Amino acid sequence: MKIINKYTLLSLLVLMVWGCTDNFEDINTNPHGISNESLTQMNNHIGGSFTPMFLNVFNASPAWNYQLQQGLIGDVYSGYMTPPTPFAGNVNNMTYSLVDGWNEFPWTDAYNFVMPFVLNIKNAVAISGDESGIKFVHLANIIRVQAMHRVSDIYGPIRYTKFDDFSTTGEYDPQETAYNAFFEELGAAINGLKEFESDAQFVPFDMSSLKGDIALWRKYANSLRLRLAMRIVKVNPALAQEQAELALLSDAGFLESTDMIISTGFVNPISVISDSWGDIRMSAEMESILKGFNDGRMEKFFKPSEDPALAGEYKGIRMGIEIEAKGQYLGHSELGSVIEGEKIQWMAAAEVWFLRAEAALRGWNGAGNAQANYEEGVRASFSQYEVSGVDAYLSDSTSTPNDFVDALNADNDYAYPSEVKIAYNPLGTNEEQLEQIITQKWIAMFPDGQEAWSEFRRTGYPRVFPVVINNSGGTIDTEVQIRRINFVMPEKNTNSENVAEAVGFLDGPDTGGTRLWWDEPGGNF
Template sequence: MKLYNITKKALLVSLLTIAGCTNNFEDINTNPNGFTQEQLEQDFNHIRSSFKPIFNNLQVLDPVWVYQLQQGLNADIWSGYMATPTPFAGNINNTTYSLVNGWNGFIWDYAYRNVMYNAYYIANNSKDKYDQFYALSLILKVEGMHRVTDIFGPIIYSDFGSLETTIAYDSQEEVYNQMFEELDFAVGELTTRYNAGEPSTFTATDLSGYEGDYKQWVKFANTLRLRLAMHIVKINPVLAKTEAEKAIAHEFGVLTTNDDIFKVVSPVYTNPIATISGSWLDIRMSADMESILGGYEDPRVATYFDTSAEFPGEYKGVRTAIDLVAKADHQDFSGIGSIVRSNEIVLMTAAEAYFLRAEGALRGWTMGGTAQSFYEQGIALSFEQHGASGAAAYISDNVKTAQDYVDPNFPVNNALAVNNVTVAWDDLATNEIKLQKIITQKWIAGFPEGQEAWTDYRRTGYPKLFPALVNYSGGTIDSQLGPRRINFAQSEISNNAGGVATGVAHLGGPDNGGTRLWWDTTGPNF
C-alpha cells in the first residue's frame, strides 16, 4: 500500500465534497448508475457504506493470514497470551525478536487503507451536516488508530489527507491529545442527541452489537477514554487523572455489565484465530497462560483453550522465543478454545472497565469506589461472561499462585514460575503488589485480545512473563523485557521517507523494536 496515493485519494474526496456545494453540484456528482446525490443521501447511503470496512479492520477479520501478520504473530504472542509451534523463516522472526518488516507492514497498511481512510471520508461527508455519523466515526477511528500508535509510536494523524510530498508524523503525545479531543466531540454530540430523544440513524449500520444505541456508544467512548488515560499514567499523571475522572463523571458512565461489551458482530466472518489455531495449527496456548491459569486452577481455561491432543485431558502451552525446529514438536499442545469459534470479536469487556477503575482508585483518583471492590467486580464479571462458576472462592483464594512450566518434550524450555501473586486482595500489601494483582486479573479477563494486553505489559511490567531463550534481535531487544514497538512500515520508508524521518525524530531513539514509546517509561509504577 502506498499511503501517499491513499491520502491523495482521500483529499480528492474532500475536494469533491467541497465542490458539491458549488453551482456545479449536479454536474460533478452525477451518478452513472442513475442515482442522484439526493437519492443517495436520503438514507445516508453515501456515508453508511464506509463504516463496514472500519468495523472489519479494527482487527482484520479477512483474509485470515492478514490478521496473522497484523496481530497474531506480534501482540498476541508478546502479550504472553499465545505462542506458535511453527519455526517460520527458520525460526528467525518476530517470535524470536527478529522483526520481519514484510510481515509488520500489514499493521500500518491495513489500518490506513481501511480505518483511517474511511474515517476521513465519513468526516468529509458528515461533519457539520450529519454530526451523529461524524461522532461515531471518531470513536471508531480512535479505537482503531490508538492500536496503531501503541505499536509504532509516532504516526500520521493530523496531516492525513495532505497533498504534500512529505507527510509529517505526529508525536505519540500529539496523537493522544487529539484523540482525547475527538472523544470530547463524539461524547458531547451523541449525549445531546440521546437526551433529546432523537431516534438513532445508525441502527442498520452498526456492527458492534449496540444496535445503533447512542447511549451505549457513549459508554464505550468513555471507557475508551479511561483506557487511554491509563496508558499515559506514568508519563503525564495529571492529564491521565483528568481524563479518567472525566470518563467516570459523565452521566452515562462507562461499561458496567456484560451487555455493554464492545464487539464486532460479523454477519460473515468467524474470529480469524479459530482458523489459525484450529485449521493451520500455527498458534497454541502460551507457557505463561499455562503457568498462571494452571496455578490458579482457573475455570475459564476450559473456554479459552482446548486440551492437548498429545497429552489428553491436559492444558499444555508452548514457550515463546525458544529453539523451534519442527512444527510437529509442539503442534499438538493446546489450541485456542471455543472463545474464538464465534462471529463475535470482543475488543473491550466490561471487566476491563472495572480493572481500569481499580487501578485508578489505587492511584487515588475519583473512580466511584474502592480498588478492592472494582478488582473483585472485574473478576466476577469475567467469570459471568465466560459462564464459569466458582468466582467467590476464586476471589478469596490467598494460597494458589502461578505454577512452574514444564515442556514434556524439551526440558531445556522448563521454567520456574515468575508471576507469584495470589488472587485474594490484601489491604496490607504494597501498591506494587496490588497493581500486579489487578493487571494479572485484567490480563486473564482480556483474553484473547492481545494488543491491549501487550500494552499493559509494556507500561506496568505485569503480569511477569517468561524471558526469551532465543533472541535474534542483534542486541536491540532485551530478552527479559521483550519487544517495545515495531519498526516503521517499509511502504512508508519507500514512499514517505521524509515523513518517516519526522517520526524517528519524535521517537527519540532508533527505529527498532527496543526503543520505548512515549508512554512506556523506565520509571516506577508509583
C-alpha cells in the same frame, strides 16, 4: 519536497470516485429501486463508510491478514499465544528477528481502511449541510481512536492530526501529540453525542453489540478515554488523572455489563489460524497462570492437548524457543470456544472494572473502592464466558501461578517469578495490589493480545517470560523484552523524509528495543 504516499492517494481516489457519481442516477436509475436521494435521506452515503472501519480495527478476513496485523505481534508478545510453527527457519518475530513484510500490516490496514473512511464521513457530512450529521463524525472519531491508538502503541509516532490536509497528510505526530488528539476527540464525542441519545439513525450501520444505541456509544467512548488515560500515567501523571477523572465523573457512564463486540460476518480469524492451519497454540504464561489459579475460564479459552503423550492436559508453549519442526509442539492446546463464531472483541466490560480498580488504587476522584471494582471485574469476566464458581475463586488466597515445565525440553522451563494470588489483598503494597489487578485484567482481555502487550509494557504485569533465543543482533534486550515495532518499509520507501522526522520523535533508534513515549521504566508508583 515531502512525499505523499500511496495511502493518501487511496483516500483521494475514494473521494474522487464518490464525486464522479454525481450524474450516475440520470443514466442508470432503477425505477423500481431506491433512488440516490432516498439513500442519502437514509444516510447510506455516510453509513457505508463505517463498514470497512468495523472490519479493519481487527482485520476480519482473510485470516492471514489478521495473523500479520495482530497474531504475530501483540498476540505473541502479550504472553497469550505461541506458534508451534518455526516460520522462516525459526528466525522471525518470536525470536526477535523482526520481519518487515509481516509487521507493516497494522499500519497498512489502518491507513487503507480506517483513516480514509473517517475523512469520507467528515466530507459527506460537511457537504450535506445537515447539522445533525455531526453525530456520524463523532462516531467515526471514536472508531478512529480505537484503531489508531493501537497503531500508535505498536510503532509510536503516527500520521494523525495532519492526515486530512493533502499538503500535510504525510507528516507524523509525536505519540504525545496523537494521544492529546485522542483525548480531545473522545471528549468531543462524549459531549456532542449526548443530544442524540434517542437518535436511531446509526442503527442500520452499527456492526457492534451496541446496536446503534448512542447512549452505549457514549459509555464506550468514556471507557476508551479511561483506558488511554491509564496508559500515560507514568509519563504524564497529571494529564492521566485529569482525563481519568473526566471519565470517572462523566454522566456518560461506563460499559459495565455490555462487552464491545463486532459481528463481522466472517469466521473469527484466530479459529482459522489455530484449528485449520495449526499456527497458534496456548502460551506458557497462560498455562502457568490459569492452571495455577485453577481458573475455569481455561476451558473456554483453550482445548485439551491432542498429543497422546500429554494425556489431555492443557499445555502451552514458551515463545522464542528452539523449534525444529512444526510437529514438535503441534499437539499442544489449540484455542477454544472463545474464538468460535463471527465476532471479535474490542473491549470487555471487565477491563473497565479493572481500570476503575487501578484508578481507585491511585486515589482518583469518582473511582470508588479498588477491591470492589477488582471483584466486579472478575465477576464480569466469569459472566461473559458463563463460568461458574466465581465466589470460591475470589476467596482463594493461596493459589499462585505454576512454574512452567516444557513438555519436550527442560531448557525452556521457567519458574514463575511471582506469588501473585487471586483474593484481593487491600493491605498489600501498591505494587502488589496493582499486580493482582493487571493479572486479572490480562486474563479478562483475552484474546486481545495488542492491548495486553501494551499493558505489560506499561506495568510489567503479568510476568511475561523472556525469549530463549534472541536473534535481534543486540537491538532488543532479552530481559527488557520487545517494546515496539520499527516503522514500515512502504513508508520508508515512499515517505522517507517524514519517516526520518518521526524517528527523531523517538527516544532512541528505530528498533524493537526503543521504548514508546508512555513506556517509562521503573516502578508504577
